[in-house]
Amino acid sequence: MDNMSLLVNRIFSLNGKDDFDQLALDIFAYQYFNNPLFGKYCKLLGASPSYVHTVEQIPFLPVEFFRSHKIISGNKAEEVVFTSSGTTANQTSCHYVVDSGLYERSFGSAFRHFYGEPSEWCVLALLPSYLERGGSSLVYMATKLIRDSLHPDSGFYLHNLDDLAVKLEKLKSENQKTLLLGVTYALLDLAEHHQIDFPSLVVMETGGMKGHRKELIREELHSILNNGFGTSSIHSEYGMTELLSQAYSSGNGRFFCPPWMKVLIRDTNDPFSYVLAGKTGGINVIDLANIHSCSFISVQDLGKWYENGSFEVLGRFDNSQVRGCNLLIQ
Secondary structure, rough: OHHHHHHHHHHHOOOOOHHHHHHHHHHHHHHHHHHHHHHHHHHHOOOOOOOOOHHHHHEEEEEEHOOOOOOOOOOOOOOOEOOOOOOOOOOOOOEEEEEEHHHHHHHHHHHHHHHHHHHEEEEEEEEEOHHHHOOHHHHHHHHHHHHHHHOOOOOOOOOOHHHHHHHHHHHHOOOOEEEEEEHHHHHHHHHHHHOOOOOOOOOEOOOOOOOOOOOOOOOHHHHHHHHHHHOOOOEEEEOOOOOOEEEOOOOOOOEEEHHHHEEEEEOOOOOOOOOOOOOOOEEEEEEEEOOOOOOOOEEEEEEOOOOOOOEEEEOOOOOOOOOOOOOOOO
């Protein structure tokens, strides 16, 4: 087994904080020497593997570089390119994914970590905006989960909300574990046009009004959805084009990462220092599964972290563009 295979296998067999930190440092060293852009960025900051001994000392690459550079660690060609939804006024982000199987392993392992085997579920995906464009990593993930669910009723829905409502009633009558994964505005459309009383339904919003509706604070949005679906909590997914891993919330806006992903909260006035638990700052994401790209990314979301390992997304920096990936302003 080569060194890269050994590194990849370590990602999904971590055993505690020390193990995570050591692998993060090893991947940092690999990407420093094998990712030209990240290596140059680190050198400009004087942060080489010789001087970086803790996770907190690792530089985080601003996510904006994914809009202007091809970011790959190593010399393999990409298998698939994921693109952000973007806006007409801004260039979209591109994530050049060298190993699509590693992406499948990451989101599949995370789903099992939080929700169990996909084969236990019927997976319904209400993602019209994503389906209507190419290059969506979310559609790729949903497609694989639908296939792995093995349920005959699993599938995508575009604008056929009446059919989806009938399907949900059928699944409820069969006591079938059901996940409804949807873009925010489409879930609101469904909840407003069909009163569905399905208390065990897992409704997971992926964020994004896509210009179809005004933005709502999380509490108001989740209240509307809970009333419409007869549920007691709304789940959420925190992910983005530039990552290969996702964090999940089972309610109340608190997200938990899978073992190979971690969120740090940087000081808004000093991007190279970090704030205490419960304090607001900018979100830095460590995604060890992103080994072939960049595992250390600074994003333009504001958030807080808590002692139990969870984090909260509070909005975005004022000077950054709004993207459709779980950006619910508090």
